[in-house]
Amino acid sequence: MLDECGVQLMDKVIRLGGHSAPRTMVPKAASGGGIVVPIHNWLKKNGVQFRNRSQVIDLLMQDGKVTGVLINCDYNWKDGTSKKEQRIGSRGGVVVATGGWGQDKDFIKTTMPVYSLLECTSQPGATAEMLKALLKSGCLPSMLDMYQLGPWASPDEKGAGPGSFFADYAFAEGMAVNPKTGRRFMNELADRRTRADAELNVLSESTPDKINYPVVFCGEKTTEHAEGFQAAYRDKTVFRYETLADLAKAYDIPLKALQQQVNEYNKIVAGTQKDPFAKPLDVKQPLKAPFYAMRLTPKLHYCMDGIAVNPRSEVLSTTTLAPIPGLYAAGEVTGGVHGMDRLGGCSSVDCMVFGLEAGRNAAAYLKAQGN
Known part of the structure; x- marks a missing residue:
């Protein structure tokens, strides 16, 4: 998949902290952007629409199934203003890949107060709004007091x-x-x-x-x-x-x-x-x-906590412990995938493996709905 999207990796394998052997490959750009930017460009070229400045504020549900999202349009994260709310429906379900919330000091204070005093390595928008929306919709939480610190x-x-x-x-x-x-x-x-x-x-x-x-x-x-x-x-x-x-x-x-x-x-x-x-x-x-x-x-680096998923990237319900129909998640927004800590480089693998699972199973869900 990375080759098809044009991701270029360095011709070397290194050992990152905690690994038992050298097994990590690094993009030539030596950053996450070296992976994300080529994938983003490939998706745009293949017809995927991106809606910037759109803040998801809630999941739309009907008869226990997720049918879409409610968003703030033209959202300005600096002052929290937006022009209007908009409902976006989905016949094939919703995949949540909103990352972590290491910059949300108020949320972290409720689960790991001492960590709220640490500087965070994430970008300023790494806050907990989507996590709270998922919890409100009945998604099962996992390890909400677990965070990783970056020792480098x-x-x-x-x-x-x-x-x-x-x-x-x-x-x-x-x-x-x-x-x-x-x-x-x-x-x-x-x-x-x-x-x-x-x-x-x-x-x-x-x-x-x-x-x-x-x-x-x-x-x-x-x-x-x-x-x-x-x-x-x-x-x-x-x-x-x-x-x-x-x-x-x-x-x-x-x-x-x-x-x-x-x-x-x-x-x-x-x-x-x-x-x-x-x-x-x-x-x-x-x-x-x-x-x-x-x-x-050490700086707060990664949210080990989040919402619970199964190996198919289906989000689990707090009440039934079964998958919530039409709802999938991948990446840092999910909890428990890495246990109490994460080895260097494995967040990229997490995003790609569970991202592929979420996409494939959402497509299967769409087909099963007769669409």
Whole structure:
């Protein structure tokens, strides 16, 4: 499907956090847009209509079946105004693919209050209106207190910028340290929940006059093939240090402890010392000057929660626990698909696999209605 739509992928496979092996492919554009834009263009070319500035506010139902949606036309998300309401009917059902609501602080406060204080990597429109409409229509909720934090995020860029891409390479070929101790504190390629919790522990050592941000750094060899490096370096999320002493001074890290940690890490890379954190080393890159470093802080990244679906992407009813006729969902708006946490890259697979299921089964539903 991706080939047919013109999606171009890099000719390499990498390991993202939590995976047991390298299995992730990256678009040449190194962003989600590298997948979404070609698909969007293919759909337009093949007659699919897109209605921008249309806010869905409710599902239309008749005799327990979903028959369409109610929308606000010409909706302005900045001030919440619109020109009129419009009912749009559907003979083949409705597929909901509205994503997550990580920017909806009021909703998150009701289920995971402490996370509402975190910055979110999603775009500003990632709010919970559609989720609330689904819940109001009797859709079964799943894990509404579960959210994923991105451990590769930085306080020195907004959301998840190019530094977040670079951090994955720095994690794989470098190391993360606690500035107070100069020591590693986690497996840099563990799952996102494990790493985010470890970073929060480091941040808990902050004082009223100084936040103890974890630091990840790598050598120059890594920057030669790391996506996001050039932009992150340009935007001053990533900094270069000619010596380890320079790096230690910049982040107020005890130099002697840091030097000992680098020596130990290089022995791990050389295979002469066992890694206490058991990080997999697909690329055995020793750490040597010059160094490139960035500060870390977990940010709310993904809604593990949502509405419940079955393997056919059919949305389940709260009262009957059976599929609601004519209603399908795919992607982040669904809950429980990944469990309590999600491995890097798997949201794209989720969207495409369950998107295909939703489309095929909605088409079958249309045919079954005699249309």
